[in-house]
Amino acid sequence: MVEAYQPSDAANVLDRDCTTLSRHVLQQLQSFGPEAQDLSALMNRIALAGKLVARRLTRAGLLEAALGFTGETNVQGEEVKRMDIYANDVFISVFKQSGLVCRLASEEMDQPYYIPENCPVGRYTLLYDPIDGSGNVDINLNVGSIFAIRRQKGEDLDQSASDLMSPGRDQLAAGYILYGPSTVLVYSIGRGVHAFTLDPSLGEFILSQENIQMPSHGSNYSVNEGNFWQWEESYRDFIRYVHRHEGYSARYSGALVGDFHRILMQGGVFLYPGTLKNPDGKLRLLYESAPLAYLMEQAGGKASTGQQPILDVVPSKLHQRTPLVIGSAEDVELVESFIQERQREQTTVAPNR
Numbered sequence: 001m002v003e004a005y006q007p008s009d010a011a012n013v014l015d016r017d018c019t020t021l022s023r024h025v026l027q028q029l030q031s032f033g034p035e036a037q038d039l040s041a042l043m044n045r046i047a048l049a050g051k052l053v054a055r056r057l058t059r060a061g062l063l064e065a066a067l068g069f070t071g072e073t074n075v076q077g078e079e080v081k082r083m084d085i086y087a088n089d090v091f092i093s094v095f096k097q098s099g100l101v102c103r104l105a106s107e108e109m110d111q112p113y114y115i116p117e118n119c120p121v122g123r124y125t126l127l128y129d130p131i132d133g134s135g136n137v138d139i140n141l142n143v144g145s146i147f148a149i150r151r152q153k154g155e156d157l158d159q160s161a162s163d164l165m166s167p168g169r170d171q172l173a174a175g176y177i178l179y180g181p182s183t184v185l186v187y188s189i190g191r192g193v194h195a196f197t198l199d200p201s202l203g204e205f206i207l208s209q210e211n212i213q214m215p216s217h218g219s220n221y222s223v224n225e226g227n228f229w230q231w232e233e234s235y236r237d238f239i240r241y242v243h244r245h246e247g248y249s250a251r252y253s254g255a256l257v258g259d260f261h262r263i264l265m266q267g268g269v270f271l272y273p274g275t276l277k278n279p280d281g282k283l284r285l286l287y288e289s290a291p292l293a294y295l296m297e298q299a300g301g302k303a304s305t306g307q308q309p310i311l312d313v314v315p316s317k318l319h320q321r322t323p324l325v326i327g328s329a330e331d332v333e334l335v336e337s338f339i340q341e342r343q344r345e346q347t348t349v350a351p352n353r
């Protein structure tokens, strides 16, 4: 009788050592149904974009025309870097042939980019910031990409993308890729927050941390204190508080993804308040603040405009900005308490004095 083949231990190597991203998504959803397959494929495509961007970043100093500015300004009025355009086009390119996504909207594009051949088959929209913190690119410091996936509602035949004007709680998935000493992809599909590290020898993102839960308080506070006199008094109150109390450390890199990652891993709070010049701050709701808020809530933290949860904000335009206070629950609540205190003072001041 011929004996059935008995696999060796090596046959379990994938389960033991190498949970890949697409496999993880399917495990999370405990399904091989069409939506689970879609989400798994979407994450795979995002990972591919991340690998392409990471590859260019690691060699940027050796390549011609990889660093520096293009000479253009984007819809936000900011000078565009060559790497911004490269990364923006990489995301378009990997989704063009995917059949998954009908629209992509990013910081670098005035209007969403439509892929008509994927509509109505591809019923998803990808919102993304291709290179967040691009000021760091030319000096070889960490940068990131931020993304969110939303289900497209309706046909969007007039290409108005009006269905995107809905709160962040409508996101199906969100995450970021941090291009640091290693390339790390962090994502959530509403079932916890998970981190994957790119193994360059395999060319794959491999699960490195599952179900990240952040501490309810941390010592880090991350804010551009150069704007101190541009903020409302309540934010200055918070900064005075941390200056006067032991146990706080300032950490700010100028790239949101890196600063957020530190807070997610170690606890603390990141703030980008409104300023005199930009009362809504600098960060964009749909493809920066809302995706990170989604992750933060999944990890047990909080994300707020100072007045309300970020995930409850209904945008009125694609490139809307919002103040952001995000991090450990107690630290976000502390910042909010200074805001509420100042509001109380204002309402109790006699109107005719």
Ligand code: AFP
Residues within 6 Å of the ligand: 078, 131, 132, 133, 134, 135, 136, 224, 254, 255, 256, 257, 282, 283
């Ligand atoms: P860029 O992507 O235009 O470089 O902006 C980076 C960013 O949006 C975010 O990543 C940083 O947290 C924030 O701006 C830094 O802004 P300041 O330079 O005003 O502190």
